[in-house]
Amino acid sequence: MPAPPQKVSTEVSVGLGDCIHDILSRLRIEEMQTRGHRLDKGDVLIIREAVPDDAPRVMAFAEATSRESDFISFGPGEFGYTETHERAFIRECELSPGSLFILGEIDDALVSVLTFSAGERPRHRHAGEFGVSVRRPAWGRGIGGLMIDTLIGWAQNGGNITKINLRVRTDHERAIALYRKKGFAIEGAITRAVRIKGEYFDQYWMGRDI
Numbered sequence: 001m002p003a004p005p006q007k008v009s010t011e012v013s014v015g016l017g018d019c020i021h022d023i024l025s026r027l028r029i030e031e032m033q034t035r036g037h038r039l040d041k042g043d044v045l046i047i048r049e050a051v052p053d054d055a056p057r058v059m060a061f062a063e064a065t066s067r068e069s070d071f072i073s074f075g076p077g078e079f080g081y082t083e084t085h086e087r088a089f090i091r092e093c094e095l096s097p098g099s100l101f102i103l104g105e106i107d108d109a110l111v112s113v114l115t116f117s118a119g120e121r122p123r124h125r126h127a128g129e130f131g132v133s134v135r136r137p138a139w140g141r142g143i144g145g146l147m148i149d150t151l152i153g154w155a156q157n158g159g160n161i162t163k164i165n166l167r168v169r170t171d172h173e174r175a176i177a178l179y180r181k182k183g184f185a186i187e188g189a190i191t192r193a194v195r196i197k198g199e200y201f202d203q204y205w206m207g208r209d210i
């Protein structure tokens with residue numbers, strides 16, 4: 001999963017309209033949660049918003065995924081956040097109309113995490129970046145796609161977010177194919193964006209209008 005973006009303050013001035021849109025779009029996520037998403041083998045994926053008590057599970061998930069893929073922004077032991085920090089970050093996401101932190105679960109097992117954060121200042125509040133991860137044994141079952149659909153639905157129903165961005169390694173064909181399928185297009189590239197054991201990797205910026 002992605003490293004949580006740094007947030008400087010929770011004290012952001014937000015209009016009443018923003019709050020109402022946010023409450024409505026979060027209610028929509030709750031509605032999806034009760035329905036669930038039917039996968040193969042009879043499994044049902046429940047997508048719900050994270051709460052602070054999820055912090056230990058999210059940290060365990062981060063450590064596990066860091067051992068399953070080199071395509072995320074940290075390696076084993078590099079997540080770098082304490083439980084206190086993770087709890088505070090989840091709480092900030094709950095309170096901020098420009099942030100979303102959702103979990104995908106099958107039979108209560110955490111299989112996917114997606115985080116999105118918009119900018120905090122008025123000129124950047126309409127746009128944000130997300131990251132998504134799925135536990136390796138659950139790849140290829142449509143879970144990443146359903147998490148992204150939930151993010152897009154939240155943004156479309158909230159009315160405040162009009163642009164979603166992401167960064168992805170240029171050699172991550174699987175993820176790029178998934179993002180394209182969900183309406184994202186490559187908008188630019190950054191060279192030497194990632195360095196792993198002395199080897200550099202480039203990244204694309206991809207984006208989708210809402």
Ligand SMILES: CC(C)(COP(=O)(O)OP(=O)(O)OC[C@H]1O[C@@H](n2cnc3c(N)ncnc32)[C@H](O)[C@@H]1OP(=O)(O)O)[C@@H](O)C(=O)NCCC(=O)NCCS
Pocket residue numbers: 001069071072132133134135138139140141142143144145146167168169172173174175177178181
């Ligand atoms: C990238 C990731 C989120 C995808 O999640 P997922 O649940 O496997 O995704 P889905 O099953 O919804 O969709 C997979 C899509 O990838 C594409 N795909 C699968 N295998 C592929 C391959 N070998 N080459 C190219 N594309 C491939 C297809 O478009 C497929 O969709 P489709 O089969 O329905 O047409 C997941 O692999 C993951 O968490 N990887 C590790 C962390 C990570 O890389 N995160 C993203 C960082 S940018």
